[in-house]
Amino acid sequence: MTAPLLSVRDLRVSFPRRDGGRINVVDGLSFDLGRERLGIVGESGSGKSMTGRAILRLVRPPGRVEASRLAFEGEDLTTLSERRMRALRGARISMVMQDPRYSLNPVMTVGRQIAEALRVHTPLGRAATRARVLQMLQDVRINDPERVAAMYPHEVSGGMGQRIMIAMMLIPRPSLLIADEPTSALDVSVQAQVLGLMDSLVRGNGMGLILISHDLDLVARYCDRILVMNAGRVVETCEARRLGEATHPYTRGLLAAVPRMRETRAELPTLDRRAWEGT
Amino acid sequence: MTAIALRGLNIAYAGTPVVRDVTLDVAEGESFALVGESGSGKSTVLKAITGLAPEWTGSIEVLGRPAAHHPDRKLARVVQMVFQDPYGSLHPRKTVDAVLTEALAIHGIGDRDARVEAVLRDVGLDRRFRFRYPHQLSGGQRQRVAIARALVLEPRILLLDEPTSALDVSVQAEILNLLKRLRAEHRLTYLLVTHNLPVVSFMCDRVAIMNRGRVVEIAPAAALHDGEFQDSYSRQLYAASGGNSPMESAGR
Ligand SMILES: Nc1ncnc2c1ncn2[C@@H]1O[C@H](COP(=O)(O)OP(=O)(O)OP(=O)(O)O)[C@@H](O)[C@H]1O
Ligand SMILES: Nc1ncnc2c1ncn2[C@@H]1O[C@H](COP(=O)(O)OP(=O)(O)OP(=O)(O)O)[C@@H](O)[C@H]1O
Ligand SMILES: [Mg+2]
Ligand SMILES: [Mg+2]
Numbered sequence: 299m300t301a302p303l304l305s306v307r308d309l310r311v312s313f314p315r316r317d318g319g320r321i322n323v324v325d326g327l328s329f330d331l332g333r334e335r336l337g338i339v340g341e342s343g344s345g346k347s348m349t350g351r352a353i354l355r356l357v358r359p360p361g362r363v364e365a366s367r368l369a370f371e372g373e374d375l376t377t378l379s380e381r382r383m384r385a386l387r388g389a390r391i392s393m394v395m396q397d398p399r400y401s402l403n404p405v406m407t408v409g410r411q412i413a414e415a416l417r418v419h420t421p422l423g424r425a426a427t428r429a430r431v432l433q434m435l436q437d438v439r440i441n442d443p444e445r446v447a448a449m450y451p452h453e454v455s456g457g458m459g460q461r462i463m464i465a466m467m468l469i470p471r472p473s474l475l476i477a478d479e480p481t482s483a484l485d486v487s488v489q490a491q492v493l494g495l496m497d498s499l500v501r502g503n504g505m506g507l508i509l510i511s512h513d514l515d516l517v518a519r520y521c522d523r524i525l526v527m528n529a530g531r532v533v534e535t536c537e538a539r540r541l542g543e544a545t546h547p548y549t550r551g552l553l554a555a556v557p558r559m560r561e562t563r564a565e566l567p568t569l570d571r572r573a574w575e576g577t
Numbered sequence: 578m579t580a581i582a583l584r585g586l587n588i589a590y591a592g593t594p595v596v597r598d599v600t601l602d603v604a605e606g607e608s609f610a611l612v613g614e615s616g617s618g619k620s621t622v623l624k625a626i627t628g629l630a631p632e633w634t635g636s637i638e639v640l641g642r643p644a645a646h647h648p649d650r651k652l653a654r655v656v657q658m659v660f661q662d663p664y665g666s667l668h669p670r671k672t673v674d675a676v677l678t679e680a681l682a683i684h685g686i687g688d689r690d691a692r693v694e695a696v697l698r699d700v701g702l703d704r705r706f707r708f709r710y711p712h713q714l715s716g717g718q719r720q721r722v723a724i725a726r727a728l729v730l731e732p733r734i735l736l737l738d739e740p741t742s743a744l745d746v747s748v749q750a751e752i753l754n755l756l757k758r759l760r761a762e763h764r765l766t767y768l769l770v771t772h773n774l775p776v777v778s779f780m781c782d783r784v785a786i787m788n789r790g791r792v793v794e795i796a797p798a799a800a801l802h803d804g805e806f807q808d809s810y811s812r813q814l815y816a817a818s819g820g821n822s823p824m825e826s827a828g829r
Contacts, residue, residue: 313713342717342748396716396743397662441616453590456661456739457615457772479716482742483661485772487817488615512717512745555750557775559820560802565757566750566779 302330303474303506304353307367311348311530314360324348325530331474333504335497337517337538339552340527341569346510349527350393350476355383371473389419392467393476396510398459402451402466409447412466419470434465439491456483464492468499474506475499482513493520514541514553526552578641580605580734580766581626585635588618588625596621597790598635605640605733608760608767610777610798612814613787619770620661622787623736626768627658639734654684657727658736661770666723667711673697673722674707677729684730696729701751717744724752728759737769741776753780774801774818786811 311324324345329336338346352363355375368375370391378386387393395401403411412431416422422430435443438461446458454462460483467475475496481489497520499505511517517524518541526534526549534546544550551569581603588596596618603609611619624630626637628648637644639656660666667676677693686692697707700721711719720743727735737756741749757780759765771777777784778801785795786808794808804820806812815821 340745342721342745343715344745347715400662455616455620459662461615479743483739483772484615485613485814485817486819487814490817512743512749514746552746555746557750557753557773557779559775559778559818561775561778563779565754568750568754569747 301369301372302332303371304331305367305369306330306353307365309349309352309365309368310363311345311352311357312362312364320362323530324352327527327530327532329525329532329535331506331508333500333506334523335500335507335509335521335538337521337524338508338510338527339512339514339517339524340533341529341548341552342512344527345530346527347396347478350478350508350510353476354387354391354393356387356393388415388467388472389470390472391474391476392470392472394460394463394467394478394480396478398463401463402459404451406450407447408449408451408454408462412447412462412469415466416469430469431465434469435462437468437495438462438465439488440465457485457488460484461488461492464496468495471499471503472505474508476508476510478510479512480509481516482511489516496520514556518542578605579603579638580607580640581609581768582638583622583626583635584637586622586625586637587634588621588630589632590621590630592632595790596625596633599792601785601792601795603766603768605766606760606764607783608769608781610781610784611768611770611787612772612774612777612784613793613810614789614814615772617787618790619787620738623658623738623768623770626736627652627656650683653732654730655732656734656736657730657732659723659727659738659740661738666726667719669711672708672710673702673714673725676722676726680726680729686730692729696725699728699755700725701748717748720744721748721752731763732765733763734766734768737767739771740769742771742773749776756780774815774820777801786814 307328309324309327310322312320312322315321327349340346351357357363409431413427416427416430432443435446440446440461460480464480481492496507500507509517509521518538521538524536524538524541525532528548534544534549536544554567579602583599583601586599587594621630625633626644628645631646678689681689702721724740741752777798781798784798785792788810794811796806800806804815806815
């Protein structure tokens with residue numbers, strides 16, 4: 299067997315508590331990722347985003363990351379210099395952040411930001427760069443790429459912001475994409491097209507994908523495997539298409555809480571989450 | 578009484594028209610959804626109502642009064658908006674407590690400590706979160722703070738822009754149940770933007786479907802049960818959301 303793309307063992311992310319101790323918001327997470335699609339679902343505050351940030355070493359102090367192993371394409375990420383890490387981010391591992399419009403630079407046009415992301419990885423001439431940027435925007439189903447490329451982040455709609463962020467992260471053709479709620483503001487048909495694009499990169503270019511989402515249907519459809527997280531730990535792993543048959547009470551609870559198209563329930567069932575909510 | 582009346586509403590940004598000729602009425606106590614294509618102008622309609630997208634023509638009336646072309650504090654007491662990006666609507670250097678307390682202070686509302694505590698409990702955030710800054714919260718926790726900030730002023734109308742799209746399904750269920758209960762108890766009016774049709778089915782009485790800046794159809798939410806839409810774009814949206822799949826009716 300070849301080495302996995304990403305290997306994570308006993309990952310912990312902790313923050314100081316007021317009483318002077320520390321609390322683990324990611325608490326001993328382990329998984330391997332090949333050139334496949336891994337979904338992460340779970341309660342708000344269960345540590346999904348922190349897991350993504352920890353892999354990229356983007357957890358800011360006083361947060362602290364520890365792991366017995368954190369290796370990407372055989373390289374140990376825990377000991378890599380900050381300079382090497384910067385070169386890796388955005389080029390070989392990209393992350394689509396949960397708040398796209400606030401992860402973009404507010405004073406630079408959308409087109410220039412995507413061009414920068416490309417330039418770092420593949421320096422091309424001006425015309426070629428521009429052509430690639432416009433093509434990329436079209437690939438994420440932005441209808442009028444020329445107009446949108448000239449816009450500033452505050453001028454784009456929520457769903458456009460998400461797609462711009464995805465374009466920016468995909469344009470350097472990373473080997474691993476971590477996408478944190480990448481399509482939560484998109485309607486189903488655009489969502490399907492954008493996920494289809496990521497999917498083709500997984501199949502065609504051998505990219506690995508970690509898809510963090512609260513949308514159970516979506517991860518069931520677009521992933522191969524799913525980790526269900528709760529309070530920093532994995533409570534269940536299953537094959538994506540078997541999510542409907544998940545057995546853990548927490549996973550069952552999540553499934554029951556989804557509203558339906560022909561909804562007749564006056565109230566949605568909820569989970570008793572007092573015991574879980576992280577820090 | 579009509580809570581929100583929009584007549585021939587056109588909205589532009591720097592001269593570029595974005596929303597065209599929107600006419601709709603939301604009755605007091607009604608829960609009304611706005612759905613449609615990304616970029617079709619849904620958030621823009623909400624922003625115009627609150628004076629944040631000032632370039633509009635036509636008419637906007639809120640509880641019988643004409644709305645202004647700028648944000649208006651008197652209006653803010655009765656109409657609150659939950660923005661699509663929770664990060665952007667929270668001040669990065671203010672704790673959750675400061676955000677909520679200040680909102681109450683600006684409007685001269687007393688009994689602040691108890692109100693802040695109660696509203697945080699309502700959105701499912703316990704005491705630990707009260708003195709945190711936005712960057713110390715997860716995405717869903719931030720979104721709940723944004724919802725709490727709107728609720729704490731006890732407005733009569735809530736404009737909700739994708740209020741639960743960043744939330745996991747269990748927290749979404751809690752927030753939706755809470756919004757439903759508050760509406761029943763206080764006869765609140767909701768204008769809710771979402772791309773999630775099942776959420777509309779659970780929460781709303783009627784739905785307007787937008788496409789390219791126009792409202793193409795207004796239908797009862799019950800149309801989601803049988804797919805009885807007139808407009809071709811509406812039918813397309815319904816089908817893409819899995820509306821016609823028999824699996825859906827079985828509730829997966
Ligand atoms: N700077 C910080 N100090 C203390 N706790 C923090 C800090 N940043 C995040 N946390 C906590 O860490 C926990 C995990 O956060 P994370 O963002 O990973 O959640 P998540 O699973 O992505 O949730 P969501 O679905 O709401 O986005 C949360 O309970 C959050 O409040
Ligand atoms: N401040 C602005 N300046 C210029 N154009 C803007 C501005 N804000 C929004 N727009 C444009 O107006 C159009 C409608 O945007 P709006 O945010 O209302 O869409 P939306 O229906 O809410 O979409 P989404 O579902 O993606 O959030 C988009 O083409 C957007 O680029
Ligand atoms: Mg998150
Ligand atoms: Mg919007």
